Amino acid sequence: MSPTDRRYTMEHEWWQEEGDEGRVGITEFAQSELGDIVFVELPEVGRVLRAGEALGVVESVKSVSDILSPVAGEVIAVNEALRDRPELINRSPYDEGWVVRLRKVPETDAGGLMDAAAYEAYVNAH
Amino acid sequence: MALGAKLVSFGGFLMPLHYGSILEEHRAVRERAGIFDVSHMGEIEVAGDQAERMVDELVTNRAGALAVGGALYTLMCRDDGTVIDDLLVYRTGPARFMLVVNASNTARDLQWVRARSRGYDGVKVRDISAETALVAVQGPLAAKVLSPLAQDDLGGIAPFAFAQTRVAGIEALLSRTGYTGEDGFELYVDAARARELWRAVLEAGRGLGLMPAGLGARDTLRFEAGLCLYGQELDDTTNPLEAGLKPFVKLDKARFVGREALLRVAASGPRRRLVGLELLEPGIARHGYPIAMDGEEVGTVTSGMLAPTLGRALALGYVPGDRAEPGRILAVGVRGRQVKGRIVRTPFYRRSKRP
Numbered sequence: 001m002s003p004t005d006r007r008y009t010m011e012h013e014w015w016q017e018e019g020d021e022g023r024v025g026i027t028e029f030a031q032s033e034l035g036d037i038v039f040v041e042l043p044e045v046g047r048v049l050r051a052g053e054a055l056g057v058v059e060s061v062k063s064v065s066d067i068l069s070p071v072a073g074e075v076i077a078v079n080e081a082l083r084d085r086p087e088l089i090n091r092s093p094y095d096e097g098w099v100v101r102l103r104k105v106p107e108t109d110a111g112g113l114m115d116a117a118a119y120e121a122y123v124n125a126h
Numbered sequence: 127m128a129l130g131a132k133l134v135s136f137g138g139f140l141m142p143l144h145y146g147s148i149l150e151e152h153r154a155v156r157e158r159a160g161i162f163d164v165s166h167m168g169e170i171e172v173a174g175d176q177a178e179r180m181v182d183e184l185v186t187n188r189a190g191a192l193a194v195g196g197a198l199y200t201l202m203c204r205d206d207g208t209v210i211d212d213l214l215v216y217r218t219g220p221a222r223f224m225l226v227v228n229a230s231n232t233a234r235d236l237q238w239v240r241a242r243s244r245g246y247d248g249v250k251v252r253d254i255s256a257e258t259a260l261v262a263v264q265g266p267l268a269a270k271v272l273s274p275l276a277q278d279d280l281g282g283i284a285p286f287a288f289a290q291t292r293v294a295g296i297e298a299l300l301s302r303t304g305y306t307g308e309d310g311f312e313l314y315v316d317a318a319r320a321r322e323l324w325r326a327v328l329e330a331g332r333g334l335g336l337m338p339a340g341l342g343a344r345d346t347l348r349f350e351a352g353l354c355l356y357g358q359e360l361d362d363t364t365n366p367l368e369a370g371l372k373p374f375v376k377l378d379k380a381r382f383v384g385r386e387a388l389l390r391v392a393a394s395g396p397r398r399r400l401v402g403l404e405l406l407e408p409g410i411a412r413h414g415y416p417i418a419m420d421g422e423e424v425g426t427v428t429s430g431m432l433a434p435t436l437g438r439a440l441a442l443g444y445v446p447g448d449r450a451e452p453g454r455i456l457a458v459g460v461r462g463r464q465v466k467g468r469i470v471r472t473p474f475y476r477r478s479k480r481p
Contacts, residue, residue, distance in 0.1 A: 035148055036149045038431075039439075060148075061346060062342050
């Protein structure tokens with residue numbers, strides 16, 4: 001079950017908003033599709049991202065996938081633990097495996113993202 | 127998908143990429159044993175009084191000198207020395223051979239072999255891929271898994287030898303070959319009996335830690351062992367000498383297709399060479415990424431990954447023939463970033479010999 005305290009993209013990222021900040025990660029479905037994750041490329045703190053822009057890369061044994069930013073914002077922290085333990089995304093995609101923390105640009109709107117129920121329906125339809 | 131296999135389309139077959147975790151399957155094969163369904167491989171039978179001469183002149187290795195019950199790795203080249211395919215040749219009778227080729231090349235290989243057979247009286251070429259299933263059992267415990275099922279003593283089957291025997295009561299060509307860098311066996315059986323064989327082997331391996339393994343682990347295992355994959359290290363533009371396959375090219379044979387071209391390559395030295403690379407900064411080199419030396423793009427990565435057994439970011443790739451020695455520093459372009467690396471020896475992984 002997808003946590004209901006956050007919203008989801010069609011590309012299987014999640015966005016957990018806390019005030020004008022929030023965390024980004026990839027979903028349980030995404031990590032299970034990718035399989036064993038062996039490398040994560042993280043952005044520099046301070047980088048300003050557009051919604052839908054690649055903020056990093058997650059590599060499994062056999063695949064390379066962009067992580068797209070669910071909202072427009074500035075990178076204020078990255079999950080340093082992923083550099084040595086990329087498998088945290090497999091083990092705990094919604095918690096320990098978070099990828100970046102963003103500060104939203106004021107005019108951004110996460111309302112276009114799916115809630116948990118809509119995301120589940122979306123995944124099940126594919 | 128009773129085993130929870132993740133399927134991918136490959137060469138027209140629906141094949142298991144993995145049954146849960148490529149890394150676990152990889153480890154099982156290195157430490158215990160794994161079982162692979164590789165029935166997608168193509169099998170071509172060549173038979174007739176002149177089959178020995180025909181096969182010998184078709185491939186780069188000394189296939190004509192094989193005894194019945196022997197197999198070898200070799201290449202099939204064009205007149206210009208480029209590789210049509212890499213394959214195993216089995217001598218199944220005094221005048222009968224089986225060629226085991228890559229799935230995605232089977233159709234054109236068959237066409238090529240048929241065309242080449244025309245000059246040899248009475249040689250018949252038959253595609254037996256559809257009726258032939260191939261199950262590989264690989265790993266240090268492979269012999270232990272198969273022993274209770276095999277009619278023959280497995281100790282009597284040396285590397286690259288085979289027996290036409292029964293396994294779990296099923297007629298099989300059982301060879302001590304594989305594509306993982308481990309000890310192991312490949313079993314060619316009637317496709318109608320493959321499921322039965324698969325189940326019997328899984329059951330026999332239950333207490334030994336045998337795991338079903340998919341194409342993903344097959345690729346990571348062959349990569350660490352430095353074995354070429356057609357479509358990556360080898361393709362229509364590659365010759366076997368630049369791919370480091372000289373031991374399988376017998377230039378002193380009187381005749382084979384591509385010999386004259388390969389003699390010229392050998393005389394001048396290959397223009398480029400396949401080498402092992404290790405990245406010295408974070409990143410993973412992947413197929414198609416550019417390789418630069420002294421600020422200039424000079425080659426391409428053919429395969430790369432975080433090698434599961436070794437835990438290092440390794441790759442295979444082509445660099446200029448005169449700049450291919452181990453220790454040389456280079457850079458791989460990883461999504462626009464230059465990641466420092468160096469040339470290292472291959473194979474990356476070599477199993478320790480067990481008694």
